Amino acid sequence: xxxxxxxxxxxxxxxxxxxxxxxxxxxxxxxxxxxxxxxxxxxxxxxxxxxxxxxxxxxxxxxxxxxxxxxxxxxxxxxxxxxxxxxxxxxxxxxxxxxxxxxxxxxxxxxxxxxxxxxxxxxxxxxxxxxxxxxxxxxxxxxxxxxxxxxxxxxxxxxxxxxxxxxxxxxxxxxxxxxxxxxxxxxxxxxxxxxxxxxxxxxxxxxxxxxxxxxxxxxxxxxxxxxxxxxxxxxxxxxxxxxxxxxxxxxxxxxxxxxxxxxxxxxxxxxxxxxxxxxxxxxxxxxxxxxxxxxxxxxxxxxxxxxxxxxxxxxxxxxxxxxxxxxxxxxxxxxxxxxxxxxxxxxxxxxxxxxxxxxxxxxxxxxxxxxxxxxxxxxxxxxxxxxxxxxxxxxxxxxxxxxxx
Amino acid sequence: xxxxxxxxxxxxxxxxxxxxxxxxxxxxxxxxxxxxxxxxxxxxxxxxxxxxxxxxxxxxxxxxxxxxxxxxxxxxxxxxxxxxxxxxxxxxxxxxxxxxxxxxxxxxxxxxxxxxxxxxxxxxxxxxxxxxxxxxxxxxxxxxxxxxxxxxxxxxxxxxxxxxxxxxxxxxxxxxxxxxxxxxxxxxxxxxxxxxxxxxxxxxxxxxxxxxxxxxxxxxxxxxxxxxxxxxxxxxxxxxxxxxxxxxxxxxxxxxxxxx
Numbered sequence: 001x002x003x004x005x006x007x008x009x010x011x012x013x014x015x016x017x018x019x020x021x022x023x024x025x026x027x028x029x030x031x032x033x034x035x036x037x038x039x040x041x042x043x044x045x046x047x048x049x050x051x052x053x054x055x056x057x058x059x060x061x062x063x064x065x066x067x068x069x070x071x072x073x074x075x076x077x078x079x080x081x082x083x084x085x086x087x088x089x090x091x092x093x094x095x096x097x098x099x100x101x102x103x104x105x106x107x108x109x110x111x112x113x114x115x116x117x118x119x120x121x122x123x124x125x126x127x128x129x130x131x132x133x134x135x136x137x138x139x140x141x142x143x144x145x146x147x148x149x150x151x152x153x154x155x156x157x158x159x160x161x162x163x164x165x166x167x168x169x170x171x172x173x174x175x176x177x178x179x180x181x182x183x184x185x186x187x188x189x190x191x192x193x194x195x196x197x198x199x200x201x202x203x204x205x206x207x208x209x210x211x212x213x214x215x216x217x218x219x220x221x222x223x224x225x226x227x228x229x230x231x232x233x234x235x236x237x238x239x240x241x242x243x244x245x246x247x248x249x250x251x252x253x254x255x256x257x258x259x260x261x262x263x264x265x266x267x268x269x270x271x272x273x274x275x276x277x278x279x280x281x282x283x284x285x286x287x288x289x290x291x292x293x294x295x296x297x298x299x300x301x302x303x304x305x306x307x308x309x310x311x312x313x314x315x316x317x318x319x320x321x322x323x324x325x326x327x328x329x330x331x332x333x334x335x336x337x338x339x340x341x342x343x344x345x346x347x348x349x350x351x352x353x354x355x356x357x358x359x360x361x362x363x364x365x366x367x368x369x370x371x372x373x374x375x376x377x378x379x380x381x382x383x384x385x386x387x388x389x390x391x392x393x394x395x396x397x398x399x400x401x402x403x404x405x
Numbered sequence: 406x407x408x409x410x411x412x413x414x415x416x417x418x419x420x421x422x423x424x425x426x427x428x429x430x431x432x433x434x435x436x437x438x439x440x441x442x443x444x445x446x447x448x449x450x451x452x453x454x455x456x457x458x459x460x461x462x463x464x465x466x467x468x469x470x471x472x473x474x475x476x477x478x479x480x481x482x483x484x485x486x487x488x489x490x491x492x493x494x495x496x497x498x499x500x501x502x503x504x505x506x507x508x509x510x511x512x513x514x515x516x517x518x519x520x521x522x523x524x525x526x527x528x529x530x531x532x533x534x535x536x537x538x539x540x541x542x543x544x545x546x547x548x549x550x551x552x553x554x555x556x557x558x559x560x561x562x563x564x565x566x567x568x569x570x571x572x573x574x575x576x577x578x579x580x581x582x583x584x585x586x587x588x589x590x591x592x593x594x595x596x597x598x599x600x601x602x603x604x605x606x607x608x609x610x611x612x613x614x615x616x617x618x619x620x621x622x623x624x625x626x627x628x629x630x631x632x633x634x635x636x637x638x639x640x641x642x643x644x645x646x647x648x649x650x651x652x653x654x655x656x657x658x659x660x661x662x663x664x665x
Contacts, residue, residue, distance in 0.1 A: 012510050012511050014540040026523070030524060312521070312523070315517070315521045317509075319535055319582075321510075322538070323506075399482045402473060402476065402482070
């Protein structure tokens, strides 16, 4: 026995992981159609789960981005109802009272002016008011709501003798005004009013998008404003938003705290998100079922593969393969098949998420845990699906190569 | 019962101490009183056979004679119901399934009638597979596979896949796969059975060349003419092994001689 042969003999029976991988890849490479079809089941399951998680995460990220920009410390104060069911107006000094509190950073409000309509010009019939409300602004509403102007400015230095108005996004669209020029003016309460600016939509106060804003100062004389705010917005100290929320009603109206309603607009958005989360759970379940069916498909494919390859197993046994080598070969093949489907699923799911998120204007977020979890699931599925076929292959007798024709 | 075949008087000491490479009387394969039963049917009945290093033996018999069973037993693919099988000095009966696999990887090369090559793999890859379970690193497997292919005259077909090869060429690849591990014993099952006569003759010539180079070969065949061309013949009929052709069995040359 030569020296080389002697060294070889001592290593007999060792099949490196890389060789096993090569065997698995080869086994799949020579049966491409079957591989694609059976990996497809896994791919669909994983893609469904990744897309569901990805879309939900992207939506969450979009909301988080909005909330980060707007802040979650905004509190909204509005008139509540008394015992008798009447609406209790907010006290006239609500805004200054809130502004004086230490736990409130800033506060502003609007008072809806009843009975006044807003028109594009003086020739529009009185009935065609377009549902635009006239709101008198107390305090720095733009700052409190983080309102952006898409055109013009918030109430600036008076550029003309006319009173000024700022339009909400919907109100501006209704009036057909998309840009502010020095000459832009509208008709309110029988007088011309200069348009100073147009606001972007207000995510935390969508009820104000169809409003036309005028300063409270002067509104009493010009438009008949009664001095009572109807919506007040306060920025609470971020550390104690919940506590402040509980205190505000009494602070605003010590005599009748029940007549004051306090809410937190960011809660509404979060609640909406929670509703979507339960829907996400359902879709995940459906994806899980698809994954299970895909796993059964892989097991089925592997069983058939083993049946077809008795001769190959026989040849390998004749070449010196142990039962373990045969079992490992088919197990690796099953794992690869499953992993291939899983990888394709992750890519498809990611692509679906990206397309959907971009079309919604959301950031694209595919959580790493979802990708890792998806791939881990496919490994588990591949292992389980391959276990039975592989152990069957390992039991094929070595004489099969000779018996086969 | 059988007429016991050929050679007797196995010298234990000689077998154990026979130094490598000196050839001659080193026993490579030894069947002693081997019986294989399937249910009530004895496919092989009390067979004895000794094959020494460097021999070229034909195991010949009609289909159903038990020669396939004999091949399975000789190749350690199946275990006998009774009797002992020794390959390269090791008693199969004492070995576990893993050890027998290891013995095959180290000592036995198989050539099949229907080649059994991997369809999508090149000639080199197919031949390299012959070393896969012998623990040879990949790079070395490939280089040794090339050498083996050149040895069987396929140096120009290294990267061809089986469907690009003729039947004779496929069988040469299969032979290369069987010899790439330098086996102690090469077992060929009807190696020319699926080939036309020209290719068959070429494959047979290749086996003769390998034998001349020192490879111990046992060919299982039903082809009396092929058997007649080999130095030594062992006849199998109804599970019984004999050195001479059975009386009823046709015209083949008799006198099973001991080779070398």
